[in-house]
Amino acid sequence: MRKLLLSVLLGIFSLGAHADGFITRLLNHPVPGGVAVVGLPQQTEAPRAQYDGKPVLIIREDGERWIAIVGIDLKTPPGAQQLQLGNGQQITFQVRGKDYEQQHITLRNKSQVNPAPAQLARIQRELDEQLAAYARFSPRQPSNLMLDHPVPGRLSSAFGLRRFFNGEERNPHSGLDFAAAAGTPIKAPAAGEVILTGNYFFNGNTVFVDHGQGLISMFCHLSRIDVKAGDEVARGGVLGAVGATGRATGPHLHWNVSLNGHRVDPAIFIGAFQP
Incomplete structure (x- = not known):
């Protein structure tokens, strides 16, 4: 026994x-x-x-x-x-497989659907800058992997939506949108280093934060940016404020999470993933 x-x-x-x-x-x-x-x-x-x-x-x-x-x-x-x-x-x-829904958006600024040839060089230059930021891999350990909400508010547009602008299909939604009032402070969901800031054609005012080992956050459409490249930010540190710059129909925060160079659903990291 x-x-x-x-x-x-x-x-x-x-x-x-x-x-x-x-x-x-x-x-x-x-x-x-x-x-x-x-x-x-x-x-x-x-x-x-x-x-x-x-x-x-x-x-x-x-x-x-x-x-x-x-x-x-x-x-x-x-x-x-x-x-x-x-x-x-x-x-x-x-x-495993997963199906994503569609999202139809109407934009008054037609150039944000089909940019003019003179704008394409700017768009490509900005894309190259951002892809380089996403590709960064630093040795630091992330301070936390259950990330904080960068702003309070409801989730307004899910990751992965097949997006149609003025009826024309474009790239799927690569982040998570939060409905928040203009001027709402945006806080770092984990500690990290600010590695890129700028005002971009599609993204408007944008901040990239390296949390460590290929875990990168990107925040865009900001009304203002309160940090600069090279700054160390603590978990909860203010990065800027919610706005509607770039290709946006109204104030909100678009938050991307990238892991080993691939954009992934930020909802996973805040316990809000929908299978």
């Missing part, structure tokens, strides 16, 4: 040691535009891993197992994907 009881207890402890931690339960939504949490081989030092040729965020969950937190591009088809480890091994994880 004692041997049987000991066996049962060992089994319980073994299951507990491999149970998903809080971060896995929060973030593991492996869909196009989502996040996959992948368990890694156990070792003393942090493993290294890449996905789609880019380094990924790695943390030690609950002080025990190493996990990779992998951003999945919105165009990724359902099926098997490969995580490449630093030792040459591969780990396979599965991406």
Whole structure:
């Protein structure tokens, strides 16, 4: 009887040691535009891993197992994907399918639907700047992975919506919109370094914050910017204020989250993901 009881207890402890931690339960939504949490081989030092040729965020969950937190591009088809480890091994994880709804927007400024040739050079230059910011990978550990809401207010436009401007289809919605009054302070959802600010054709006044290891936030349509590139911001630090600059029909905050260079659903990081 004692041997049987000991066996049962060992089994319980073994299951507990491999149970998903809080971060896995929060973030593991492996869909196009989502996040996959992948368990890694156990070792003393942090493993290294890449996905789609880019380094990924790695943390030690609950002080025990190493996990990779992998951003999945919105165009990724359902099926098997490969995580490449630093030792040459591969780990396979599965991406599930997800359907996204449509959004139809009417803009009075027709150039924001079909820009004039003279505006295209500006748009390309700004795109290159922003892609470089999204591609940044710094060694710092994010201060928190359950992110704070950058502004109070309801979620007004979900991530991944297929968007039609004046009836013409454009890129899917790459972030999360918050309905908030003009002038509402925008706060950093986690600590980080401001790596880019600017006034852009589509995004208006924009701020990029590097939270560490490829986790990047972008905030746009601001009425004003209160920080500059190189500034360190604490969690909750004010970045600027809500506005309607750029391609916007009214005051709101558009918040992007990028992980290993892929735009992913910010709702995942605030516990608001809808399967």
